[in-house]
Amino acid sequence: MESEKHYTRKEMIRRLALLFAGTTLSRTSYAKPPLTGHRLTINGMPVALHACRVSAVPFNQVWPGYQRPLDQTELATFATWDMQSEVTVSLTSAVPIRKVAVRPLAAGIKPEINGPTIQFNVPHPMDLVVEINGYHHAIHLFAQPPVTIPLAQRKACTYYFGPGVHEIGKKELSSGDSVYLERGAVVHGCFHAINAHGVSISGRGIIDVSKLERGKGVGAIRLEGCSDCKVSGVILRDPDTWCLSLFGCSDIHIDGVKLIGLWRYNADGIDVCNSQRVVVSNCFVRSFDDGLVVKGKKGAYQHLPVDDVRFENCVVWCDWGKAFEIGAETVAPAIEKIRFHNCDIIRTSYAAMDILHGDGAAIRDIRFENIRIEMDEVHYQPKLQTQPQEVYADEGKGSYVPYLLEARITKTDYSQEERFGTLDRLTVADISISRQPGADMPASVFQGANDRAMIRDVQIHRWKFNGEPLNTLVAARITTDPFIESIQMI
The missing domain is CATH 2.60.350 (Dex49a from penicillium minioluteum complex, domain 1)
Structure with a gap:
């Protein structure tokens, strides 16, 4: 011992x-x-x-x-x-x-x-x-920003954690529960709520999941079937799986949360699944898999749409995968009114922005707006490990460049439905890409599946590469296929 x-x-x-x-x-x-x-x-x-x-x-x-x-x-x-x-x-x-x-x-x-x-x-x-x-x-x-909640009110929370180290394991929360972590508090464990209303998790302390093996935790925070909840200010470190996830939730605000220390397999950042009226603002995410994510997941909440989700004023570093992702699971009646607005992608691996549509949802009214993407002159190519002792091999000297934007309707390993869905009304506006002078512009691709599963009405507005406007699809390195109906670069 x-x-x-x-x-x-x-x-x-x-x-x-x-x-x-x-x-x-x-x-x-x-x-x-x-x-x-x-x-x-x-x-x-x-x-x-x-x-x-x-x-x-x-x-x-x-x-x-x-x-x-x-x-x-x-x-x-x-x-x-x-x-x-x-x-x-x-x-x-x-x-x-x-x-x-x-x-x-x-x-x-x-x-x-x-x-x-x-x-x-x-x-x-x-x-x-x-x-x-x-x-x-x-x-x-x-x-x-400074904490404005009086100390007496903070201490009156259902679960109050002062400075120091606390062990909680997996803490189940109920309707009306409030959690506060003071600066200097390190809480080893995670928080989980099912069918709860009015839950609040806030503060300046650290929720650390490093002591929980895969499957023993729920990431740092998981809400299922919850409504009118808020998560703000806390730092989430070393989750066992997806770090902060919502399933079948509504009216959720995630603000000023910092995700750091994500290194374990499939350590997504913030996942919004089959949920409505969600705002994610002023967050920092360094993920080891997709960063800010929208999904339709097969299961108890697949009958619910993803509707009215906003990611705004966030900074994302994606060590593997896609910084902004819709998919790859898209099992929902609809995925609509999704906004990524005024965000910085300081590093990404496979793609900066991605829509990977492998199921039957009607995806529509998607906007990527005022996004700033930073890319080095050299990138290490993301790879999948196939056996335990395999060693990553890439000297970073090749020509690999992450995609800027992918939008594909195609079957994937994650597809759960036979039918194809559609993608309508996609706007990508005010995009600024910074890369070392002389380095290549990252490519973008739009791919439909067939004449019944098409991408329709794509608007490309005001893209810049190292400050220079990109005025044509060729200049922007955008490729399409026959199943794209109406793509305009303005």
């Missing part, structure tokens, strides 16, 4: 450091000390950097019954603080600095480098990623 072991003083200090950094020492936890050699201050005040495990290579597989080996992963760090006016961020690097990027690039933050120190100003709450010498071991910074 753990208590029967005797540790050296050095090992004991290391373990205590991990504990107070909010990490755990379970089978799926962090095998090495966090990168605490970096030091962070906000307006001169020290702020703690926490460890998180992330994917090092885009190598995934459909759940095979065993967990992903740690040698496909790496450690990164994150920090969080509250602010209401401009602050000065100072980050002292533990490694020699060759180059620095602060993403999203659209935030316009220009760091100053003075020896080992990186300094820049943050004008208002936002989510940033600092990359030192490339994207490995990135530093994720979450500047959040």
Whole structure:
């Protein structure tokens, strides 16, 4: 047993450091000390950097019954603080600095480098990623607005977690339950609600699922058949499967939630399945599978449509898969009025935006608007692992470029229905792609299935590549097939 072991003083200090950094020492936890050699201050005040495990290579597989080996992963760090006016961020690097990027690039933050120190100003709450010498071991910074809920009201919640470490396993929530995590709280476990109304999960603490094996948890948060619920402000780390998911829900608001440390197989970010009137706003998602997702799932809620779902003001980093995804499961009467608006994709793997339609739903009125996509000059190709000992092989020296946009009506391994569906009224407007000068423009493809399963009425408005307008389908590298009816580039 753990208590029967005797540790050296050095090992004991290391373990205590991990504990107070909010990490755990379970089978799926962090095998090495966090990168605490970096030091962070906000307006001169020290702020703690926490460890998180992330994917090092885009190598995934459909759940095979065993967990992903740690040698496909790496450690990164994150920090969080509250602010209401401009602050000065100072980050002292533990490694020699060759180059620095602060993403999203659209935030316009220009760091100053003075020896080992990186300094820049943050004008208002936002989510940033600092990359030192490339994207490995990135530093994720979450500047959040101040908490306005009085302390007495926070403590009056059904489940209140103050600073410190808490063990809850899988916590089942009922109608009217409220959960609050103070900054400094690390809650090991997950939250689940079925047929509940008026549930609230909020705060500034960390929900950490690293101690739960696949199938023992529900990701970090799962709501099924729930209504009028809100999730806000919390940090979700290391889920056993999809991180934050909704099934058959209505009137849900997810705001300011940060998803980090997703590295296990099929670790989607936020999945909205057969649900109505959902808003996902101001969130940061670094996923190891699709990032922001809409699905129609076969099962108890397949009779319900996906209707009126908005993703807005989010920052997404997708380590494997698609940053924005509708599909591949599309079992629903309809999937309609879906908006991805004013979002940044700072990295993606297979595609930035994707509609993969393999079932019978009527998909219609879909809008991708005001989306900024950042791409490097070199990308590592996403691959599926076929056996346990297989090693990822890609030097990153090839010509692979992720798709910008895919819209396909086609049968897939996930298809549950024989019939094909349709896709009508797709608008992709105000899209800005940033890539190193001289690198290729990412391609897009529209593919119908047959003359009864077509893509109709596609509007392409105001696309730019490195600031230059793209005025033709050829310039935008858009390909189509005979089962596309009306595609216009304006």
